[in-house]
Amino acid sequence: MSLLGRTALLLALVGAIYVVVMSLASRRPGRRAWEMSAERGVYAVFGLTSLAIVTMWTALVTDAFELRNVAEYSSSTLGTGYKLTALWGSQAGSLLLWAWILSGYAAVAVYLNRGRNRQLMPVVMAVLMGIAIFFLGVLSFVTSPFETLATVPEEGRGLNPLLQNVYMQIHPPLLYLGYVGLSVPFAFAMAALVTRKLDTSWITSVRRWTIVSWLFLGMGIVVGAKWAYETLGWGGYWAWDPVENAAFMPWLVATAFLHSVMVQERRGMLKVWNMVLVILTFTLCLFGTFLTRSGIIASVHAFGESTLGPYFLVFIIAVLVASTALLVTRLPLLRSEHSLESYISREAIFLFNNLLLVGLAFAVFWGTMFPILSEAARGERITVGQGYYEQVALPIGIALLILTGVGPLIAWRKASVAQLKRRFTVPLAVAIASIAPLALLTDAGQSWPALLTIVAGVFVTACITGEFWRGTKVRHALGGVSWPGALVSMVGRNRRRYGGYIVHLAVVILFIGFAGSKAFSTEADIAIREGESASVAGFVLVNEGATRSSDEHKEVTSVRIGVFRGDERVTTLDPGIITYSVDETRASQVAIDTRPDRDLYLFLSQLQDDGLARVSVFVNPLVGWIWFAGVMIVLGGLLAAWPSRPAERRERAASPAPDGRAAA
């Protein structure tokens, strides 16, 4: 198995080198056959990395402990599902996943562009396979997933208990689908710069790639937060951990790109800025991978010490220097077609939104790197606490939230004062009117940042709801459709716009979830024997006895806690401690009762032989809103990225404007 896996990776590496050489050489006239050969080379690289990954999965499922990767990250007692996902529990295995996804994306990009972007595609192939060469080289010569052991152990060490969780089965692939997917826009941007074909065609080609990759990265971040929430037992979901930040930074910059790209499409502006964002996004993806693998940071999410750091660092510097140099040489070709006419215009709002997103990304980068830089400069590692991030993220977050409502209501080029008055009077009135009931009837008045966030959320919701209402009204007025039909027709005819609005609404829900769970969380540690009770935030928690269960894989010790409000039983929860038989490691079994208004979260820290249970109790308001928002963002994003059918496009282009005038 080792030989097959190594051979497949080595052949894939040779294939990737072949593609780079042939695709660049094929740019000369009359060498279409060379380009076709390179295209097939991309498919071959995908086939070979698929062979390598299937070999690795086979080794994991069949307990081939002669492979270090299997012996150290799997065991015969592990379920098949976890054996398969043990692939990304290891450094080398996760790099193999990276390379496989990259080659898969490259194959899809080549297939989808087989009849278009003929000038760009040779360079796109060369860039994507250039990246693949780095990963396949590392897998072949630095850290091979197919390394064998001199002495074959009878049993494997098993998978880290923290990773034996359904969220960890999907979180890393989602993150990689996002990280790696963002190499495709980068490849198209580089191809546009190399070929000097800097019109909007590269932008059109990468828009959906960017949305889909952005969605995957966002889903990966949310699923990772859910994993942290349900597994680590500290009652929170986001700790500004360096590895969390590593995924968050490219997501922020990609969000900026998704907005600024519209300015280039519509107004021919921000061409250089868009290139910068694409380069920055991809570099941050590589930087995130470097952070997780270099061993320079300590994190529950990171791999351990490794020798990979210098290789990644050199690669990142090479990518950054080469792409920046290329961009600088093409600056004269990237002049804007228009200039900013007014600061009260949609393009200006997008620019502010971009500055805030990139500013936040920079602040997060600074906070993440500061401990490393301080250690390098002064020999002392100065940790940056959550306070720093929250101080920076709070005002920027609220400003961004407000812009999500303001942007869509402001016209391109310029908006008049009368127009602003007409559009914003109602949303502002609704937001102001919400202050009193929020302050008087809820806890929101006790925390001004939470109150401000929720009021901003009300304002944005009013703005977006108004957009849906006005659009539906216009569509209905054109006749022939019912109100629901008008809404569906309006959304269907402009999926990008209304998909974006759904994402904006989800952002409101997300922020309200953040505000509730950050500002009004209650935490208490209780110690109760069987039959005893304790009160926390209006709940009475009764110890109803301990239970123990075990199988060949693990032993679970838990305590049954009855939760009451007055005489009414609200729920029964079983927080516990899991001890894995393979290496006696322990993990927590957090028990959560989720309701729309709050989570009741119990973490068993100790259960004594005499029945005394020490339990951490968290009452976290509105956490469920965060996960709901995550689902809404995915749905809105998919709607925005969903392609129109060719027939639909033709029909739309041919049909006149709603008032019957021809388009021109």
Add this chain to the structure above:
Amino acid sequence: MGILIGALAALAVVAAVAWPLVTHRAEDPPDDPVDDARRTVEEDLQRSLAAIREIDMDHRAGNLSDEDFAALDGAERARAVELMRRADELSAP
């Protein structure tokens, strides 16, 4: 077994990758650059038409004043006309 599968995979890859080089005649015509340009213009035109419809929708929904609408709509329609002219030029035999 591993060696056999590896060797077969290598052979299959070489055959698949070399096939276009073997079967394509040297005088194969290069790609038509006009085709790419036509496609780009067509995509720009689709975007411009979509923009015209969006401006119209914004105007009807009250997001644009008559004055702003006239300016934006006029500019976008002029752009669409120019793109149509270029598309016609590129389609001419």
